[in-house]
Amino acid sequence: MKKILALALACVMLLALAACAFADADTATFEELLEAGKANGNKLTLYSTHSVSVAAIDAFANKYGIDIELVEGTQIGDNNQITQVATEVSSGVSGADIIFIQDGARTVSELVEEGYVYNWYNQEILDKVGDDCEPLLVWDYCNKVFIYNADYVEDGEITNIWYCTDPQYAATLQMKDPEKEGVNMNFLVMLTSEENSAALEEAYKAYYGKDIELDADCPNAGYQFIKMMYQNGMLCGDSDGNIAKAIGNPEQEAPTKWSALITLNKYVKNLKDSTVKPGSQTLNYVKEMQPVAGFIYPIYGLITANADNPELAKAFLVWLFTEDGWFGDGETTQRDGSVYVGMTGRFGDYSGNQAIPVAEGDSPVAEWKQVLIQEDPIFAAENRADVEDFIKMIK
Amino acid sequence: MNKKWNRVKTFLSKPYNILLILLLVTLTYLVVLPLFSIIRDTFIVHASEKSRIKQAVGSFTLYHWIRAFNSSFSKILIWEPLWHSVYTSVLACVVAILIGGGFAWLVTRTDLLWKNGLTKLFIFPYIMPSWTLALAWRNFFKNAVVGGAPGIFTALTGITIPNWFAYGPFPIIITTGLHYAPFAYILIGGVLRNMDANLEEAAIILQTTKARMFTRITIPMVMPAVMSTIILVFSSAMSSFAVPQFLGLPVRYYVLTTEMYSTIQGTNPGVGYIIAILMIVISVGIMMVNQHMIGTRKSYATVTGKSANISLFHLKGARLPVSTIICALVLCMSLIPMISFVLQSLILTDGNYSLSNMTLDFWIGLSKGGNDYQDKAGILRNADVWKTLFNSLRLSVTCALGAGTLGFLAGYAIVRRRGSLISRTVENLTFIPYLIPSMAFSAIYLSMFSQQRAFIPSLYGTFAILALIGTIKYLPMASRSGVNSMLQLSPEIEEAGVIMGVPWIRRMTQIIIPIEKSTIVSGYLLPFVSCMRELSLFVILVTANNRVLTTLLFFYDEKGWAQYGNAINLLIIFIVLLVNFVVEKLTGASIEKGVGGK
Numbered sequence: 001m002k003k004i005l006a007l008a009l010a011c012v013m014l015l016a017l018a019a020c021a022f023a024d025a026d027t028a029t030f031e032e033l034l035e036a037g038k039a040n041g042n043k044l045t046l047y048s049t050h051s052v053s054v055a056a057i058d059a060f061a062n063k064y065g066i067d068i069e070l071v072e073g074t075q076i077g078d079n080n081q082i083t084q085v086a087t088e089v090s091s092g093v094s095g096a097d098i099i100f101i102q103d104g105a106r107t108v109s110e111l112v113e114e115g116y117v118y119n120w121y122n123q124e125i126l127d128k129v130g131d132d133c134e135p136l137l138v139w140d141y142c143n144k145v146f147i148y149n150a151d152y153v154e155d156g157e158i159t160n161i162w163y164c165t166d167p168q169y170a171a172t173l174q175m176k177d178p179e180k181e182g183v184n185m186n187f188l189v190m191l192t193s194e195e196n197s198a199a200l201e202e203a204y205k206a207y208y209g210k211d212i213e214l215d216a217d218c219p220n221a222g223y224q225f226i227k228m229m230y231q232n233g234m235l236c237g238d239s240d241g242n243i244a245k246a247i248g249n250p251e252q253e254a255p256t257k258w259s260a261l262i263t264l265n266k267y268v269k270n271l272k273d274s275t276v277k278p279g280s281q282t283l284n285y286v287k288e289m290q291p292v293a294g295f296i297y298p299i300y301g302l303i304t305a306n307a308d309n310p311e312l313a314k315a316f317l318v319w320l321f322t323e324d325g326w327f328g329d330g331e332t333t334q335r336d337g338s339v340y341v342g343m344t345g346r347f348g349d350y351s352g353n354q355a356i357p358v359a360e361g362d363s364p365v366a367e368w369k370q371v372l373i374q375e376d377p378i379f380a381a382e383n384r385a386d387v388e389d390f391i392k393m394i395k
Numbered sequence: 396m397n398k399k400w401n402r403v404k405t406f407l408s409k410p411y412n413i414l415l416i417l418l419l420v421t422l423t424y425l426v427v428l429p430l431f432s433i434i435r436d437t438f439i440v441h442a443s444e445k446s447r448i449k450q451a452v453g454s455f456t457l458y459h460w461i462r463a464f465n466s467s468f469s470k471i472l473i474w475e476p477l478w479h480s481v482y483t484s485v486l487a488c489v490v491a492i493l494i495g496g497g498f499a500w501l502v503t504r505t506d507l508l509w510k511n512g513l514t515k516l517f518i519f520p521y522i523m524p525s526w527t528l529a530l531a532w533r534n535f536f537k538n539a540v541v542g543g544a545p546g547i548f549t550a551l552t553g554i555t556i557p558n559w560f561a562y563g564p565f566p567i568i569i570t571t572g573l574h575y576a577p578f579a580y581i582l583i584g585g586v587l588r589n590m591d592a593n594l595e596e597a598a599i600i601l602q603t604t605k606a607r608m609f610t611r612i613t614i615p616m617v618m619p620a621v622m623s624t625i626i627l628v629f630s631s632a633m634s635s636f637a638v639p640q641f642l643g644l645p646v647r648y649y650v651l652t653t654e655m656y657s658t659i660q661g662t663n664p665g666v667g668y669i670i671a672i673l674m675i676v677i678s679v680g681i682m683m684v685n686q687h688m689i690g691t692r693k694s695y696a697t698v699t700g701k702s703a704n705i706s707l708f709h710l711k712g713a714r715l716p717v718s719t720i721i722c723a724l725v726l727c728m729s730l731i732p733m734i735s736f737v738l739q740s741l742i743l744t745d746g747n748y749s750l751s752n753m754t755l756d757f758w759i760g761l762s763k764g765g766n767d768y769q770d771k772a773g774i775l776r777n778a779d780v781w782k783t784l785f786n787s788l789r790l791s792v793t794c795a796l797g798a799g800t801l802g803f804l805a806g807y808a809i810v811r812r813r814g815s816l817i818s819r820t821v822e823n824l825t826f827i828p829y830l831i832p833s834m835a836f837s838a839i840y841l842s843m844f845s846q847q848r849a850f851i852p853s854l855y856g857t858f859a860i861l862a863l864i865g866t867i868k869y870l871p872m873a874s875r876s877g878v879n880s881m882l883q884l885s886p887e888i889e890e891a892g893v894i895m896g897v898p899w900i901r902r903m904t905q906i907i908i909p910i911e912k913s914t915i916v917s918g919y920l921l922p923f924v925s926c927m928r929e930l931s932l933f934v935i936l937v938t939a940n941n942r943v944l945t946t947l948l949f950f951y952d953e954k955g956w957a958q959y960g961n962a963i964n965l966l967i968i969f970i971v972l973l974v975n976f977v978v979e980k981l982t983g984a985s986i987e988k989g990v991g992g993k
Contacts, residue, residue: 047939051771055762074779074939077953079660084856084938086442087845091853095940106662110442114452179657180953238645239955245544245745336772338762385447388662392471395647 025133026122028311030318033122037312038066044312047085048100049078050140050299052343056325059340060316063324063332078103078182082110089116089306098313100139102299103182104377105189105384112136117302120314128321128353132298136377138352139301139320140343141365143372144187144240145294147267148259149247150284158259160290161200162207164229171233174243174260178236178391184261186380187295189387190373192222199291200225206290217393226387227394240266248283261294264348264362287363287371295373296365298352321353410899414808415817418801422824425867429843430675436668436842443662459665472666473673476654483567483639483650484632490572491628492621494724495579500613501721502580503587505708508718514580519729521577522975523968524928524945526637528570530952530964531732533641534739536561544745547735551748562646567639573728574638575628582620582627590616605708626685630678634832636931641952652834652931659838659935668842671835678830733968739961757958774962780947784966787944790861791926797866798873799919805870806877807907811886822878829871833932840864841935856938868932869922880914920978928971944970 028036037044046057054075076084081101088095099117101107111117121133132138146158164173178184190196197220204212204221218224237243240262247258267283286293301317303310319325324332328340343349343359350358350365358364406412437459440450448458463473501507502514520528537546538556549555559565594616598608636652643653651674659667710717741753754760760773774780805825812818828836840863845855854860888910892902908915930945937946944967951960 076939076950080938082443083660087853087855088938090442091846091855093853093855093857095856095938105446106443109446113445114442179661236645236647238953242544242955242957246539249539249544249746334762335778336762336776338772381446385662389468392468 025126026120026314028122028314030122030124030315033311033315033318034064034066037309037315040309040311042066042309042312044098044309044316045074045096046098046100046313046316047074047076047081047096049076049081049102050100051075052346052349053100053139053299053301053320055334055340056320056342057316058334059328059332059342060319060325062334062340063329066312078106079180082106085304086110086114086116089304090114092306094306094308096304097307097309098301098303098316100299100301102142102297103186104136104298104300104375105186105380106182107136107300107302108377109381111302115305117304119300120303120310120317122314122318124318125321128355130354132352136298136300136302137317138298139317140299140352141296141350141368142183142263142265142299143294143296143348143350143368144184144261144263145267145372146259146261146286146289147244147247147264147283148286149249149257150282152255153257153259153284155284158286158289160203160207161292162204162225164234165225165232166207167232169232169257169259171235172257172259173229173232174235174237174247174258174262176237176240176243176262179388180236180238183295183297183375185384185388186297186375186377187373188226188391189380189383190295190375191225192220192383192387193376193379194220196291196373197222203290217390223387223390226391230391230394244283265346266348268347289371292373293371295375296368297375321351323356326351326353326356409811411808411811412817414804415812415821418805418808418821419817419824422821422867425863426824426827429839432843433668433671433839437665437672439665441664444665447662456665459663459669462663463666463669472654472658473670476649476651476670477673479564479639479643479648480633480650480652483564483571484629486564486568487571487575487632488625488628490568491575491579492583492624494573495576495581495624496583496617496621498576498721499580499584499587501717503584504613505710506714507710507721508714509722513721513725516725516729517580518577520574522924522971524637524930524964524971525574525635526641526930527732527964527968528574528728529566529638529641530961531735532566532570533561534732534735534961536566546746547738547748550746558646562642563648564643566642567648567650570642571632571635571638572628575624575631576728578627579621579624582624583617586617586620587613622688623685626681630681630832633677633681634674634834634931636834636934637949640949652832655834655838656935659841668838671838674832674835675830678832678835682830733965736961736965736968740958740965742958745957757962771956771959774959774966780944780963780966783942783944783947786858786942787927790858790865790943791923793862794865794869794926795919795923797862798869798922799915801866802870802873802875802918803877803911803915805874806879806881807903809874809878810881810884822874825874826871828868833868833929834935836868837864837932837934837936856940858941860936861933861941861943864932864936865922865926865929869925872921872925873918876914876918880911884910924971924974924978927974928967 044057044061046053048054078101081099082103085096085099085101087093101111107117112119119134119136121129121137125137126133129137148158163169176184178188191200200221201212204225212221212224214220214224215227218227237246237260243260243262244266247260264285267285301320303313303317307313326342327344328342330339332340334340343351345359347359347362350368354365438455438457440448440452440454440456440458442452444458445452448456450456462468498513498517502510507513533546535546535548536556538549538558538561539545545555546561590613594612595608598612603611634652636656639648639650639653640656642648643650649657651670655667655670655674658664658670738748740757741755742748743752743754756773758773759775761776762772771777802825805821809818809822809825831839840860841855844851844860844863845853847853854863884907889902889906892906897905928945929943930949933943934946934949937943942950944963948960948963948967951963
């Protein structure tokens with residue numbers, strides 16, 4: 001009886017704790033946080049997978065004339081970053097105060113659940129970001145869509161994701177190796193969810209005109225799609241930038257219907273190259289596709305459990321969601337002397353603050369979310385190992 | 396009781412005894428204990444394996460061993476990479492011996508033209524970092540399929556390179572073989588040069604044909620050198636990481652080291668630690684075979700002190716063509732890679748090598764913002780690059796001082812107490828790091844020092860962990876030369892000082908060190924140069940905070956920032972060559988001499 005009572009009591013306390021976690025945002029304001037941060041040593045360390053947040057911390061330091069001892073903004077890949085943060089926090093080594101990280105699956109299971117990083121936002125952020133404050137605060141959304149060589153693939157030719165498995169397009173699809181890029185792996189994991197695999201089943205019928213038949217090793221249409229895509233000779237590139245160059249290369253000896261699932265940002269960057277060498281990259285992207293046109297994944301902004309200066313980290317986070325933080329104010333410079341322009345003109349990056357306009361020619365994030373698969377970090381974390389093993393076996 | 400106490404006192408009154416005890420304790424802690432730590436790591440759940448094993452982090456599991464050796468994944472995780480490692484290493488040996496040995500024969504036994512210049516350039520790949528030729532290969536032969544825009548070769552000739560030529564085992568074998576060809580040249584060339592001419596003269600008198608002389612005299616003479624080359628090249632190739640990473644990964648061709656890297660960085664480090672243990676076992680096996688062979692093989696005296704005036708084989712009409720071909724080959728190994736790095740660091744759009752497409756921005760330009768191709772400042776203006784460069788230099792100096800000093804002291808103490816158990820134990824301990832492949836060694840240190848151990852705090856991400864592993868890994872180099880030179884130094888010289896009542900410190904600084912000066916200097920220099928171009932030892936230990944130049948290059952390359960990467964690569968090569976040049980000028984010591992040449 002006593003035991004049951006204790007258990008019930010523990011449950012109540014846990015519930016109360018959980019409620020606290022979802023309770024109102026921190027009441028501290030930007031000014032208060034900035035003051036407290038300045039008083040608390042003036043040092044701020046950031047790890048990030050995104051180059052703009054590294055530039056942003058530079059600009060932030062300059063703008064507020066903070067006598068910052070050492071601003072360290074370091075761009076590191078997601079796999080390395082997860083290992084690094086987990087090891088540093090668990091062994092008490094002082095490292096990052098704030099991290100910007102993608103790959104929700106591993107972030108949740110290895111960092112958040114273990115208590116190495118935590119989610120934080122105040123009222124100012126909540127007002128701007130709303131729902132995307134939970135479960136983890138989204139700083140930036142990035143999307144990866146199907147981009148193709150417009151010389152060899154007709155506009156409107158690609159309309160169904162099952163084209164990836166069509167022998168007609170054998171060995172023409174490229175993607176950064178999902179085993180090296182966590183978000184790509186998460187996309188494949190998301191395809192195996194009940195909802196998405198049902199949609200894939202339908203799309204299969206639309207594309208091939210018959211019902212899908214699952215192989216013995218494929219539990220659902222999601223797995224079947226992954227298997228057929230790999231076996232259709234999908235090429236695993238080393239970086240989205242290089243892939244964009246490879247598929248957009250105009251002087252192709254054998255005209256090939258190149259396409260790739262890569263960030264929209266790289267599409268634009270490589271279009272820009274064409275000003276250097278006219279007509280060099282002829283790329284276009286698909287926005288409407290059955291059942292999905294690619295995926296969208298968040299980059300989260302999180303505070304580490306052993307942050308030396310959590311206040312300054314939080315102040316920086318608040319500033320990032322302002323227009324100045326996203327685009328720069330046209331004056332603030334970085335350490336190397338260049339003016340901070342943030343995400344100005346950048347395709348494929350969308351602030352968690354949806355009031356901030358997207359680059360001209362791009363679509364707002366709400367529109368993208370309609371046509372793209374979103375990453376569910378909890379589902380992805382639970383099923384990631386299964387899909388990774390599945391891919392190891394079918395290759 | 397008193398007697399025993401007196402014996403202890405006498406024992407401790409000898410400085411070399413104290414040194415041996417200190418070394419025994421330190422090396423046990425830094426070399427032996429970590430071996431146990433890594434075994435433990437193959438039985439526990441790591442944070443990244445939680446969702447896979449569904450057990451609490453840190454709890455006991457047999458998952459890794461079962462997965463590695465008794466599951467449907469064994470083939471992919473262990474056997475295939477193992478086979479790839481062995482296959483590429485064996486064939487790399489063949490390439491190294493054919494090219495290096497052939498070159499050695501041409502230089503020592505024929506009237507090849509331009510010998511002086513050619514031999515200098517031939518050594519080049521050996522001085523440079525191990526991935527130099529691999530990166531150059533990629534610059535030349537990458538194809539549009541997996542590496543973005545096509546490489547220089549396709550741009551020049553219009554010929555598209557097939558995948559098997561651009562990536563995978565073929566280029567790995569060629570570039571590794573060429574990188575170690577100087578080894579073969581130095582070792583085999585040394586024998587050929589010192590060969591007793593009487594043997595050949597006897598054959599000539601007996602009217603033996605040239606071909607028969609070659610197969611019955613020359614080949615048997617160089618066999619021991621060939622065998623040592625095989626051992627050296629095979630074990631170096633087995634533990635090489637950068638080359639298969641750069642050339643194998645694009646076509647998913649994994650070897651043991653790259654598989655280990657991907658599992659440790661990925662979601663199954665437990666299996667990575669098993670691969671590390673497997674690599675250590677293989678390496679120890681190779682060494683045992685080597686010991687066995689040295690013990691049983693017939694010995695050939697090559698230095699007889701008699702006439703060394705060997706007659707040269709005349710190439711006659713083939714002299715110019717052969718010399719030209721060799722010259723072209725040597726240039727491909729030495730200067731042409733450099734040109735490719737320069738070109739790749741200058742071009743704006745990949746695959747276009749016209750002058751209008753070139754810029755110095757990747758070296759000295761300002762960042763053009765996140766939305767541009769040039770989203771970073773040029774490497775010479777980039778604070779990150781300067782920081783890592785400084786860190787690399789600091790690390791190399793520290794490791795050199797650490798390994799050099801420790802190695803010299805170890806050599807001194809080991810020789811003074813030669814024959815005793817403690818001396819033998821310490822000598823073996825200093826040699827163990829040599830047996831452990833770099834990447835396995837760093838996996839061990841990662842598992843050992845990323846948590847607090849007794850009074851030592853977690854060293855993860857610090858400068859200290861790199862300095863520690865570098866010092867220990869390069870210790871064998873320094874202690875070997877320390878032991879060898881101390882063996883040649885008669886103890887009477889020091890004993891004279893003892894009789895005169897000169898204290899130990901003064902005996903060392905006034906007698907031993909001045910005599911051993913040149914050995915000590917080379918004991919410092921070898922670790923310095925090795926450290927400057929080291930990648931596989933550091934790549935899993937560095938974090939954003941303690942990056943060195945080589946790992947920055949690796950990171951840029953992973954990110955696909957080709958121009959910045961090539962520029963950094965040139966910077967590393969420049970520093971290594973500069974140091975090497977200064978060393979040669981200052982001490983007259985050269986890499987060739989270091990591996991037993993000339």
